[in-house]
Amino acid sequence: MAGIYVHIPFCKQACSYCDFFFITRKKLIDPFVDSLVKEIQSYRGTLYSDEKIETIYLGGGTPSQLSPDQLKRIFDALADSFSLNPVEVTMEMNPDDVTPDYLKSLLDLGINRASMGVQSFDEKLLQFMHRAHTKSEALKALESLQTAGFPTFTADLIYGNPGQTLEMLEEDISQLLQFDPPHISAYSLTVEPQTRLGKQVKLGRISPPEDEMVAEHFDLLDEKLNRAGIERYEVSNFSKPGKEAVHNSNYWKHENYLGLGPSAHSFWLLEEGGLRWENRSDIKEYMDDLSAESTINPEKLSMHSLAEERLMLGLRTKWGVGFEELKSRYSYELNREQRSWLDYQREKGMLKTEVDVLRFTSNGLKIADLLIVDLLSKS
Structure with a gap:
């Protein structure tokens, strides 16, 4: 089972904790899609296009910054260049981008799993994280997912935030469980040096919570989700039985995958070992040069x-x-x-x-x- 990951690097704004590659210049979306289609087509007729592709994952960045027409161009190119037999097609999205009509268009494209970046329902925490959405937008987006009839979805939560009490986390969990989520990804806040949060911590303006408090947060999360029949199957992932993420699970099982788009990583298992490589984390270089030199850090693995x-x-x-x-x-x-x-x-x-x-x-x-x-x- 092979998979394809497509990195869509566009965001409305920078979240305080995020160290993924992203840009906020929406005027580059159309030329980016042109380059992405060319990259997809460059794999046609190669070793990598022979294997059936059974999972597709659109991550970012914020893939929901793209219009249905732009997404259709990407999916048409994938269908034309690879042998697709998808059992799971996931797309990350932010609550402030979601409307019922937009979700319907995603279903029409074959996207059958939504990944909703909720993170929290607490307005102060959302502001601290520098998220673009509000509590009401998150609630409305989750309602829209149910109304649209998505076959399955996952939602993200972040715990271990400075100033976040157990009561605040319990409220976040309770709000999310009202929507009967099949899957939840829950991450302890990580301070990355080059992020806005990392710089504030270095300057002493913010103090991360103690490890003991983070452990209490996790224990509460684990207990609440287990009671709801949502069990931990990976360090940061919880699901109802049979609703585990297929694409991400295949990463952990060493299945082949191609990463498309700037900063995306690829892995392919060969008879004599493995091959891993990545695309450059530079939108200009990505759009100017899609030759072999546009990939970096090729690594042969014994x-x-x-x-x-x-x-x-x-x-x-x-x-x-x-x-x-x-x-x-x-x-x-x-x-x-x-x-x-x-x-x-x-x-x-x-x-x-x-x-x-x-x-x-x-x-x-x-x-x-x-x-x-x-x-x-x-x-």
């Missing part, structure tokens, strides 16, 4: 490196990683020190082994990144 990456990604999910998969797919086996480490963590209740599969427990998932680093340091 089977050993891929196996360690598969461990890292897989152990962040409820599915874990199979020992037989590591051996047959990557010729990788855990060494004696790693197996001793597994025994120790089993006794502590951080992980479990069921038949052939290694998984973290709920407690282990809370500190998954630390545990994974420790495990891989022993290889």
Whole structure:
């Protein structure tokens, strides 16, 4: 199962925490779409167009900044250049862009999963995050999703914000659960150095919450969602059974994917290892030059490196990683020190082994990144 990620880099304004590549010059949207179509067409007849594409994900930026006609041009080019058999087509959108008519046009294009960037319903937190939407717009957008009849959707929440109390987070969760979401992505606020938030923290104007408070936020979130039948299946993702994100899950399972658009990443598994590359994070260079030189950091990955990456990604999910998969797919086996480490963590209740599969427990998932680093340091 292969996937395509399309990066749409346009935003109304910069969120205070965001370090993704984006631009706010809407006049460049049309020429950008021209270049994106050319990039899509450049893959026609190549190794990458032979495999069936079963997931498509439009991310950003804010893909909902594009009109239905502009989106149709992109989907027409994809259909003309690749063998599409999509089981999931996701598009990220912001509440302030959503109308019933716009959502209907997305359904007509074949988009069957919406990703709504809610983040919070609290007006002060939305202002702190420098989000473009209001609480009422978020509520109205979620209502419109239901009215439009989207087959499935996900909504984002951010917790661990400075000044955010447990009561504020509980209210956010309760508001969202009123819409019976099949899937929720919940992220602890991360301070990135080059963002507006990062600069304010460096200047001492904002103090991030203590780790203990962030942990309490997560425990509340986990408890509330579990009661609603929305279970954690990855460190930051929760869903009802069977509603897990197919596209993102395939990243964690090392399925092939192409990244299209500026700053997009690609990964392709070959017999002798893996190949990863990325497009430049520069809109001018992207629109001026779509030759091979417009990609950067091509990286050949050995089977050993891929196996360690598969461990890292897989152990962040409820599915874990199979020992037989590591051996047959990557010729990788855990060494004696790693197996001793597994025994120790089993006794502590951080992980479990069921038949052939290694998984973290709920407690282990809370500190998954630390545990994974420790495990891989022993290889």
